[in-house]
Structure formats: structure tokens, C-alpha cells
Amino acid sequence: GAVVSQHPSRVICKSGTSVKIECRSLDFQATTMFWYRQFPKQSLMLMATSNEGSKATYEQGVEKDKFLINHASLTLSTLTVTSAHPEDSSFYICSASGSYETQYFGPGTRLLVL
Amino acid sequence: EDKVVQSPLSLVVHEGDTVTLNCSYEVTNFRSLLWYKQEKKAPTFLFMLTSSGIEKKSGRLSSILDKKELFSILNITATQTGDSAVYLCAVEANFGNEKLTFGTGTRLTIIP
Numbered sequence: 001g002a003v004v005s006q007h008p009s010r011v012i013c014k015s016g017t018s019v020k021i022e023c024r025s026l027d028f029q030a031t032t033m034f035w036y037r038q039f040p041k042q043s044l045m046l047m048a049t050s051n052e053g054s055k056a057t058y059e060q061g062v063e064k065d066k067f068l069i070n071h072a073s074l075t076l077s078t079l080t081v082t083s084a085h086p087e088d089s090s091f092y093i094c095s096a097s098g099s100y101e102t103q104y105f106g107p108g109t110r111l112l113v114l
Numbered sequence: 115e116d117k118v119v120q121s122p123l124s125l126v127v128h129e130g131d132t133v134t135l136n137c138s139y140e141v142t143n144f145r146s147l148l149w150y151k152q153e154k155k156a157p158t159f160l161f162m163l164t165s166s167g168i169e170k171k172s173g174r175l176s177s178i179l180d181k182k183e184l185f186s187i188l189n190i191t192a193t194q195t196g197d198s199a200v201y202l203c204a205v206e207a208n209f210g211n212e213k214l215t216f217g218t219g220t221r222l223t224i225i226p
Contacts, residue, residue, distance in 0.1 A: 034213065043202060043216045044157070059213075093156045095214075102148065103214060105156040 002028045004096050006106035013084055014114055020080045021109045023094030029074035030096035034103060035067070038091040050077055084113045116141040120203050120217035128225050131193050135220045137203030138185040147179055147186050148214065150202040157202055160188070190222075198224045 003026040013019050023033055032051050036044040048064075050056035050071035058064045066088075068080040077096075081088050089112050095103035117140045127133055139147065146164045150157035161170045163179035163186060170177050174193075179186045190197055200221050204214040 041221075043218045044204075044214075046213050046215075049213055102146075102159065102162055104159070105150075108156045 002026075002096070002098075002104040004030075004094065004104045004106040006094055006109050008109060009107060010110045010112075012112045012114065015085050016083055018080055018082045019084055019111060020078055021092055021094075021111075023077045023079070023096065023106050025075045025096040025104070028096075028098050030077075030098060031074065032097050033071055033077035034095045034097075035069060035077075035079050036093045036095065038093060038108075044093065047079075081111065084111070086113045089113045116205065116207060116215040118203055118205055118215050118217035120201075120220050122220060123218065124221040124223070126223045126225060127193060129193055129195060131224075132189065132191045133193060133222060135188040135190075135201050135203075135222070136185065137187070137217055139203075139205045139215075139217075140184065141205045141207050141215065143207045144181065145206045148204045148206065149177055149186070149188050150204065152200045152202055152219070153198075160201075193222075193224045195224045195226055198222060 005024045007022045035047045038044050046059050047062045048056040048058045050069050052071050052074050056069035071077040091110050093108040094106045097103045119138050121136045146162050148162050149160040161177045166181040174191045177188045200219040202219045203217040
């Protein structure tokens with residue numbers, strides 16, 4: 001199956017700093033990438049959908065200035081959590097899909113903001 | 115608003131038992147229903163269902179979709195401790211590259 005990687009897998013940062021998470025599709029071209037957030041023992045919540053070369057579409061309640069998404073190429077999308085605070089601590093998962101294909105998930109990034 | 119409800123929320127059974135997990139949904143312009151298994155990290159794909167009444171099978175796991183009654187079940191027979199995980203159901207709307215709406219998941223624990 002298709003492989004999606006995320007980097008880093010785990011990050012600890014101080015409150016007020018920005019953190020960038022990368023999502024890469026390793027063996028296919030991802031026309032669309034999705035970013036999810038998961039709190040402990042809860043389901044995945046979609047944050048935003050990004051298509052290569054265009055602005056991301058954010059779900060209701062997700063601050064676009066706080067969670068910057070860039071999808072500059074067909075194999076790379078980045079999520080930047082700006083001025084992170086402890087309440088941003090969570091598990092962030094990306095997924096990628098080609099044309100009319102199912103989504104393939106990355107392994108996730110655990111963010112801890114101190 | 116699209117909605118996915120899974121039941122039960124948690125389930126504890128003994129190894130060797132058979133379990134049935136339920137997923138009901140309300141979605142505009144349904145395209146497909148997907149089942150995922152989530153252990154420690156990101157979900158891994160199990161099944162995609164698009165047509166009613168056609169059972170998908172993979173080893174001890176099987177799943178079927180009822181588009182009239184708007185639900186799906188995931189069966190696991192002869193359960194093993196390695197089946198312990200959270201099982202997520204998600205629905206996809208429209209055609210291609212549309213967002214997934216996830217249910218809350220069923221936490222399955224298999225006791226040796």
C-alpha cells in the first residue's frame with residue numbers, strides 16, 4: 001500500500017514557540033492532504049484539507065492563523081503550529097490521497113507544549 | 115452535518131470469542147464507509163465499503179454495509195490478543211478527495 005511519513009514523530013517545545021510538522025507521500029502523488037488532531041481516547045477530528053498549490057480549507061472552529069498549512073508539492077504538506085500553547089498539545093495525524101483514492105495515514109506526531 | 119455513531123464504546127471479551135462492532139451514519143451524498151484499526155499510533159486501513167450487501171472479508175475480519183438502514187458492522191471471529199485496539203468507522207461524502215467523518219471508535223480489549 002501507499003506510504004505516508006511524518007516528521008518529527010515526537011516534539012516537545014516551550015510555550016510561545018512555533019512547531020512545523022511535515023507530511024510526505026513517499027511513493028505516490030498526493031493531490032490532497034488532510035490534517036487531523038486527536039486528543040487522548042478520542043476520535044480523529046479533521047482540522048483542514050489542502051490541495052496542492054492552493055489554500056487549505058479549514059474546518060469550523062480551527063484557527064487558520066494558528067495552524068498554518070502549506071501544500072507546496074504533490075508529495076509534501078506542512079502544518080505549522082504558531083505560538084504553541086499547552087492546550088495545543090495533542091497527536092497530529094496527516095493523511096494523503098491521490099485522485100479518487102482512499103486516504104493513507106501518516107504515523108502521527110505527538111506534540112507536547114510545556 | 116454528517117454524523118457517525120459507533121457502538122459499543124468499549125468491549126471486553128475473552129480470546130476466541132466473536133465480536134460485532136456497529137457503525138451507523140447520517141451523511142449527505144454518501145460515497146463510502148471505511149473501517150480502521152488504531153493501536154498506538156495512526157489508524158491502519160481495514161475495509162472500504164461502497165455497495166450494500168456485499169461482504170468484505172480479510173482473514174478473521176469481515177464487514178458489510180446496509181445503505182438502506184445506514185449502518186455497517188465489523189465482525190471479528192476467533193479473537194486474539196493482537197486484535198485489541200480501537201476500531202474506527204468513517205464515512206466519506208461525495209466523490210474523490212472528500213473529508214472523512216469519524217465515529218468515536220470502539221475500544222476492543224481481548225483478555226487472554
